[in-house]
Amino acid sequence: MSDEENGSEYEEEEVEEEVEEEVEEQQAQEEVSPEFKRQPVDDADAKIQDYEEKRRLEREREEEELRLLKEKQEKRKAEREEEERLLAERLKEQEERRRVEEEERKEKFNAEKKRREDEKKKREEMMANLTGKSFIIPPKAEKGDKFGNIVQAKQEMGMTKDQKEAAKRAVLQVIQKQIGTTEGLSDAEIKQKIKEMHSRIAKLEADKYDLEKRHERQEYDLKELNERQRQVARNAALKKGIDPADAGNSRHPPKKQIMSKYDRQIDRRNFNERKMMYETRSAYPVFPGLPPPPTVYKKIIKGFKTEEEEENERYEQEAEVE
Numbered sequence: 001m002s003d004e005e006n007g008s009e010y011e012e013e014e015v016e017e018e019v020e021e022e023v024e025e026q027q028a029q030e031e032v033s034p035e036f037k038r039q040p041v042d043d044a045d046a047k048i049q050d051y052e053e054k055r056r057l058e059r060e061r062e063e064e065e066l067r068l069l070k071e072k073q074e075k076r077k078a079e080r081e082e083e084e085r086l087l088a089e090r091l092k093e094q095e096e097r098r099r100v101e102e103e104e105r106k107e108k109f110n111a112e113k114k115r116r117e118d119e120k121k122k123r124e125e126m127m128a129n130l131t132g133k134s135f136i137i138p139p140k141a142e143k144g145d146k147f148g149n150i151v152q153a154k155q156e157m158g159m160t161k162d163q164k165e166a167a168k169r170a171v172l173q174v175i176q177k178q179i180g181t182t183e184g185l186s187d188a189e190i191k192q193k194i195k196e197m198h199s200r201i202a203k204l205e206a207d208k209y210d211l212e213k214r215h216e217r218q219e220y221d222l223k224e225l226n227e228r229q230r231q232v233a234r235n236a237a238l239k240k241g242i243d244p245a246d247a248g249n250s251r252h253p254p255k256k257q258i259m260s261k262y263d264r265q266i267d268r269r270n271f272n273e274r275k276m277m278y279e280t281r282s283a284y285p286v287f288p289g290l291p292p293p294p295t296v297y298k299k300i301i302k303g304f305k306t307e308e309e310e311e312n313e314r315y316e317q318e319a320e321v322e
Helices: 002-032 035-131 148-158 161-179 187-240 244-249 261-266 271-279 307-321
Strands: none
Touching: 187 244
């Protein structure tokens, strides 16, 4: 045991000696080199300088970014102002074009409205003129003759070419007598006569135009009425089960079917016999060559009446007799 304790104490002493030697060496080194003391101070200055350099570079970078952002902002502002200016010019042009189109549309509408009003006024004037007689119909020589116009038309159709020319010359002579001659008239009177003739010709042309238009309208009305009549007759024939072609072409009213084809083949009665059957309710069909049907007897059962009912009935019969 004593040997082990001596060994441990010896080791502790060696460790303490080594530590003391290291401390002494360090102290000796500090005393020999003073730069060892200035080394921490130099490291701090270097770090500060490095930090300041980094800060300066970062500040320069931020200033450069700010400058670029300002330039971009100014450029964007200038572009936006240019776009707004172009948009304002475009809107102004559109407004001007819309105003011009609106004025043109209004002018067209007014012109169309005026044209329609003028046409309406002309139609009203024409209808007003058509309501009255724009021509003179010569009176008939014989008013009692209903077929005077037809006879006259037949006579005119039967006239030869020479007869028509003679009638035309006679009419022209009558007109010439109405107009009169121009012999012995001055130039002013002849001019006045020419104006009168011109106005008369214009009036005759207007009357001719009115009559032609009236004739066209009457033809249209007649065609429409005839077509309407045909449609009505056709619908009536279809309702009755008749062929519309036969009903429309015939001038007589359509026949009514009172019996079928089978009945017409087997029934040999005449019209009067069939008529009597319909007029008499109790009549029975009688076929020629066949005996009449047997008499049918009906059994009638009178009801039972009380004395009061019989008395009332007797009073009613007496009142009717009186």
